[in-house]
Amino acid sequence: MTERTSLLLTDLYQLTMLQAYFDQGMADTAVFEFFVRKLPSGRNFLMAAGLEQVLDFLEDLRFTPAELDWLTGCGRFHRRFVDSLRDLRFTGEVQAMPEGTVFFADEPILRVVAPLPQAQLVETRIINLLQFQTMVASKAARVRLAAADKLLVDFGLRRAHGAEAGLLSARASYLAGFDGTSTVLAGMNWGIPLYGTMAHSFIQVHDGEVDAFEHFARSYPKACTLLINTFDTEAAARRLVPLAKKLAGEGITIQAVRLDSGDLAAHARQVRRILDEGGLPGISIFASGNLDEHRLAELVAAGAPINGFGVGTRMNTSADQPYLDCAYKLQEYAGLARRKQSEGKATWPGRKQVYRSYGADGLMTGDVLTTTDDVAPGEPLLVPVMRQGRRLANMPVLNAVREHAHAELARLPVPLRALAPATAPYCVTLAPPLRQLAEEVDRRIQADLIMRKSRCQQTA
Amino acid sequence: MTERTSLLLTDLYQLTMLQAYFDQGMADTAVFEFFVRKLPSGRNFLMAAGLEQVLDFLEDLRFTPAELDWLTGCGRFHRRFVDSLRDLRFTGEVQAMPEGTVFFADEPILRVVAPLPQAQLVETRIINLLQFQTMVASKAARVRLAAADKLLVDFGLRRAHGAEAGLLSARASYLAGFDGTSTVLAGMNWGIPLYGTMAHSFIQVHDGEVDAFEHFARSYPKACTLLINTFDTEAAARRLVPLAKKLAGEGITIQAVRLDSGDLAAHARQVRRILDEGGLPGISIFASGNLDEHRLAELVAAGAPINGFGVGTRMNTSADQPYLDCAYKLQEYAGLARRKQSEGKATWPGRKQVYRSYGADGLMTGDVLTTTDDVAPGEPLLVPVMRQGRRLANMPVLNAVREHAHAELARLPVPLRALAPATAPYCVTLAPPLRQLAEEVDRRIQADLIMRKSRCQQTA
Numbered sequence: 007m008t009e010r011t012s013l014l015l016t017d018l019y020q021l022t023m024l025q026a027y028f029d030q031g032m033a034d035t036a037v038f039e040f041f042v043r044k045l046p047s048g049r050n051f052l053m054a055a056g057l058e059q060v061l062d063f064l065e066d067l068r069f070t071p072a073e074l075d076w077l078t079g080c081g082r083f084h085r086r087f088v089d090s091l092r093d094l095r096f097t098g099e100v101q102a103m104p105e106g107t108v109f110f111a112d113e114p115i116l117r118v119v120a121p122l123p124q125a126q127l128v129e130t131r132i133i134n135l136l137q138f139q140t141m142v143a144s145k146a147a148r149v150r151l152a153a154a155d156k157l158l159v160d161f162g163l164r165r166a167h168g169a170e171a172g173l174l175s176a177r178a179s180y181l182a183g184f185d186g187t188s189t190v191l192a193g194m195n196w197g198i199p200l201y202g203t204m205a206h207s208f209i210q211v212h213d214g215e216v217d218a219f220e221h222f223a224r225s226y227p228k229a230c231t232l233l234i235n236t237f238d239t240e241a242a243a244r245r246l247v248p249l250a251k252k253l254a255g256e257g258i259t260i261q262a263v264r265l266d267s268g269d270l271a272a273h274a275r276q277v278r279r280i281l282d283e284g285g286l287p288g289i290s291i292f293a294s295g296n297l298d299e300h301r302l303a304e305l306v307a308a309g310a311p312i313n314g315f316g317v318g319t320r321m322n323t324s325a326d327q328p329y330l331d332c333a334y335k336l337q338e339y340a341g342l343a344r345r346k347q348s349e350g351k352a353t354w355p356g357r358k359q360v361y362r363s364y365g366a367d368g369l370m371t372g373d374v375l376t377t378t379d380d381v382a383p384g385e386p387l388l389v390p391v392m393r394q395g396r397r398l399a400n401m402p403v404l405n406a407v408r409e410h411a412h413a414e415l416a417r418l419p420v421p422l423r424a425l426a427p428a429t430a431p432y433c434v435t436l437a438p439p440l441r442q443l444a445e446e447v448d449r450r451i452q453a454d455l456i457m458r459k460s461r462c463q464q465t466a
Numbered sequence: 467m468t469e470r471t472s473l474l475l476t477d478l479y480q481l482t483m484l485q486a487y488f489d490q491g492m493a494d495t496a497v498f499e500f501f502v503r504k505l506p507s508g509r510n511f512l513m514a515a516g517l518e519q520v521l522d523f524l525e526d527l528r529f530t531p532a533e534l535d536w537l538t539g540c541g542r543f544h545r546r547f548v549d550s551l552r553d554l555r556f557t558g559e560v561q562a563m564p565e566g567t568v569f570f571a572d573e574p575i576l577r578v579v580a581p582l583p584q585a586q587l588v589e590t591r592i593i594n595l596l597q598f599q600t601m602v603a604s605k606a607a608r609v610r611l612a613a614a615d616k617l618l619v620d621f622g623l624r625r626a627h628g629a630e631a632g633l634l635s636a637r638a639s640y641l642a643g644f645d646g647t648s649t650v651l652a653g654m655n656w657g658i659p660l661y662g663t664m665a666h667s668f669i670q671v672h673d674g675e676v677d678a679f680e681h682f683a684r685s686y687p688k689a690c691t692l693l694i695n696t697f698d699t700e701a702a703a704r705r706l707v708p709l710a711k712k713l714a715g716e717g718i719t720i721q722a723v724r725l726d727s728g729d730l731a732a733h734a735r736q737v738r739r740i741l742d743e744g745g746l747p748g749i750s751i752f753a754s755g756n757l758d759e760h761r762l763a764e765l766v767a768a769g770a771p772i773n774g775f776g777v778g779t780r781m782n783t784s785a786d787q788p789y790l791d792c793a794y795k796l797q798e799y800a801g802l803a804r805r806k807q808s809e810g811k812a813t814w815p816g817r818k819q820v821y822r823s824y825g826a827d828g829l830m831t832g833d834v835l836t837t838t839d840d841v842a843p844g845e846p847l848l849v850p851v852m853r854q855g856r857r858l859a860n861m862p863v864l865n866a867v868r869e870h871a872h873a874e875l876a877r878l879p880v881p882l883r884a885l886a887p888a889t890a891p892y893c894v895t896l897a898p899p900l901r902q903l904a905e906e907v908d909r910r911i912q913a914d915l916i917m918r919k920s921r922c923q924q925t926a
Contacts, residue, residue: 011629012651012654014650014651014654015623015629015632015633015649015650015651016623016649016650016651017621017623017624017648017649017650017662018648018649018650018653018660018661018662019648019662019663019664019665020665021650021662022662022664022682022685022686023664023665023667023668023682025685026668026681026682026685026686029681029684029685030681032671036667036671038667073654076654080653080654080660082660122671126665126667129624129665129667130623130624131629133624133625134623134624134625134626134628134629134632135628137624137625138626138627138628161477163475163476163477163590163594164477164589164590164593164594164597165593165594165597165789165790165792166594166598166627167598167626167627167628167630167631167635167783167788168594168595168598168627168628168629168630168631168633168634169471169475169591169594169628169630170627170628170629170630170631171627171628171630171631172475172594173475173628174628175627188477188478188479189475189476189477189478190474190475190476190477190478190481191472191474191475191476193478193540194472194474194533194536194540200478200540200542201478202477202478202479202481202482203479204479204482204483205479205480205483205586205589206795206796206806206808207483207496207498207586207589207795207796207804208483208486210796210799210804210805210806211492211496211582211796211799211800211804213914214914221486221489221490222482222483222486224489225482225485225486225489226482226486235808235809236806236807236808237807237808237911238807266808266811267808267809267810267811268808268809268810319789320789323627323783323788323789324788325788325789328627328783328784328785328788329625329779329780329783329785330625332625335666335667336666336667336670336671339670339671340671344667344670344671345670346666346670346696347696347697347698348666348695348696348697348726348727348728349695349727349728350727350728351727451697454673454674
């Protein structure tokens with residue numbers, strides 16, 4: 007549903023590695039997994055998102071003639087290799103956690119099994135898609151937990167990092183529990199409910215606030231939200247009372263007012279009193295302006311009479327944690343498990359599954375991370391989503407994903423739902439078969455090194 | 467050069483305001499300016515970027531038939547209004563600071579002068595384009611200042627916020643002084659020099675590091691960069707020495723090695739020693755991994771023998787400051803200056819110009835912010851870039867922009883080039899005519915309110 011992105015939106019090394027594989031005839035089956043190395047500081051959980059766009063990308067994967075021409079002319083690749091890219095398609099399989107699933111550090115949320123060149127080429131864009139939506143959904147889930155049952159609208163398009171970030175953050179935040187967005191294209195693409203108010207400029211181009219309010223209300227007689235903080239918030243609320251009554255006589259309804267600056271709780275209380283005393287208890291109060299989960303929790307705790315919130319920049323950019331420490335790493339090639347041993351960046355090898363257990367109260371009690379050959383108690387979280395390059399028919403629609411996310415938050419252990427870090431983090435156990443596999447891989451790498459060292463010494 | 471973005475990638479309120487303007491017949495000339503309210507915490511300056519994409523957007527501005535159909539069917543807009551959008555084009559003018567120009571809080575970097583509906587509709591996307599590239603260029607300029615003359619390559623596509631963020635951050639960082647990027651599409655679109663190394667997976671699919679190094683070098687005999695931290699960095703460097711000599715005998719050159727984990731300065735020193743002692747002083751050392759301007763400054767200060775850096779996530783997401791406190795605000799409508807008075811968000815009214823002065827040493831000494839009717843000493847920074855909806859012919863190409871940015875950094879007062887906040891911030895003076903205009907606007911708003919209040923009381 008999003009626009010197709012050029013396959014050249016990738017790192018140069020993907021293409022140079024592919025040519026080296028081509029030169030060496032290396033095209034056995036490779037297995038890569040995407041996971042987050044550790045939870046962002048202060049966070050208790052993450053929420054998987056972005057799978058739908060990854061599958062779109064894999065299904066549509068191909069080089070255009072213009073891209074192939076550019077590769078031919080750029081001086082880095084030989085013609086036989088570029089020719090081999092002409093018919094390149096993604097023919098592999100994908101297993102993944104459904105979008106909206108809660109997950110933790112080291113747990114793979116997506117596995118790609120495909121011929122090496124395909125599985126390697128897709129790395130950059132898969133990370134680019136999965137990390138962003140997962141980051142935003144994880145942040146938005148916190149905002150939802152803080153907001154209790156208040157209306158939540160994504161207002162962040164303008165300060166999102168470019169077009170796709172704006173569009174996909176509308177999707178990711180809706181998935182995680184927002185009620186809608188102001189981003190029109192997200193409404194057109196996915197049917198996400200749209201919300202909007204008015205800008206200060208609308209007030210300013212009129213000679214007075216009351217004229218602006220009246221004009222807007224007449225254009226939207228069934229429901230409109232009026233912005234009342236351009237000059238003096240309470241004065242605007244007082245001026246609104248006679249106008250709202252006059253318009254009501256003509257069947258025109260003012261639905262809400264919006265506050266956008268100053269002490270939102272104090273303004274909301276005064277505006278609520280003015281509207282109530284003016285006989286307008288039906289006009290609700292909507293607030294925006296530099297909000298995040300912490301600010302929302304304060305406003306909710308203070309009992310501020312605010313019915314809904316527009317949350318933008320700090321949610322869409324995940325401002326406190328604007329990236330995840332995530333990776334898409336080789337786990338197996340040509341039937342052998344593989345492992346990276348770099349300092350601080352070592353990975354668990356092989357194809358993995360996550361099994362999740364629940365208590366009698368339905369809350370999550372712990373996960374087991376193990377190899378796919380092993381079976382552990384609990385529910386396996388990674389499921390097949392693509393075979394032979396085609397997505398399976400059972401992919402959920404966005405509203406079903408949103409319901410799943412909602413259910414996941416309800417299954418979170420209570421301390422993990424708090425904004426503050428839980429004293430005891432969620433328990434993810436590494437099963438013995440996975441530890442054994444890691445040791446086997448280490449032994450094999452060590453044996454390789456010793457063998458090569460002795461060969462080296464013999465030839466030296 | 468980037469893909470056209472749907473005009474529905476906007477906030478709903480832009481369209482609802484447009485319909486209200488249509489209903490009221492309000493289409494006089496409006497003037498909006500984009501500016502940053504205050505510098506991000508700890509920063510000494512910002513660098514303007516993104517103008518080229520804004521002009522692309524304005525020149526191509528139109529609704530497609532599918533978008534118009536959706537607007538008709540969505541239930542919020544009447545047919546006469548949607549019909550009026552069919553022929554909507556941007557016919558206004560734009561003045562702006564050239565990309566690469568250093569600027570400060572409250573200084574407009576772009577002004578749009580157009581019929582109200584056009585000038586309003588473009589708000590969301592203009593902010594979305596200008597804030598992102600300006601944010602990245604400003605961060606990348608700091609990285610460049612910290613890196614002295616080391617090679618700097620953008621590695622951030624994978625963790626950028628979506629496709630456009632990845633692509634445009636390659637452009638913004640190049641503009642601000644990076645030497646190139648790993649993002650292939652940025653090479654194709656703008657001719658930005660491309661750099662790449664290899665991934666750990668390339669090592670891991672081979673049975674040993676030396677095989678992997680040799681295969682890669684044979685595919686890129688003129689120049690290749692080998693990643694040496696997959697298992698043990700120094701051991702890899704030692705194994706590389708005999709291989710490099712063997713390959714050199716066949717005319718194959720290894721250009722560089724890459725470090726990507728651990729204590730980069732310590733590894734670089736040891737690897738440099740191993741390579742030098744092995745008779746390979748020509749192989750340079752390239753480092754990557756969680757780098758930003760502070761880390762780079764440390765490595766440079768420590769004299770680490772590193773020739774170049776790959777800087778990714780923290781630069782592309784501007785991780786310490788992932789958004790700017792920026793706005794696109796109405797300054798004038800129908801010939802009258804306008805001003806927002808909201809608490810903490812008041813704006814300076816009217817069309818403005820920035821005049822910059824320089825000392826005898828060529829360094830910037832201070833700016834004056836004033837009305838366009840006024841003339842102050844110094845060089846005016848905003849220049850015409852678009853008239854009647856068409857860009858002017860004299861727009862600089864990207865390499866010229868990059869040279870301008872380089873010259874700007876060289877003209878920065880020395881304390882502002884430091885990473886730490888300067889004790890004395892750069893001096894931006896508000897000229898008396900601008901203060902007078904603000905007072906006039908305030909008096910007009912006040913008079914309006916009093917007049918309306920008395921009208922209200924008469925009718926109450």
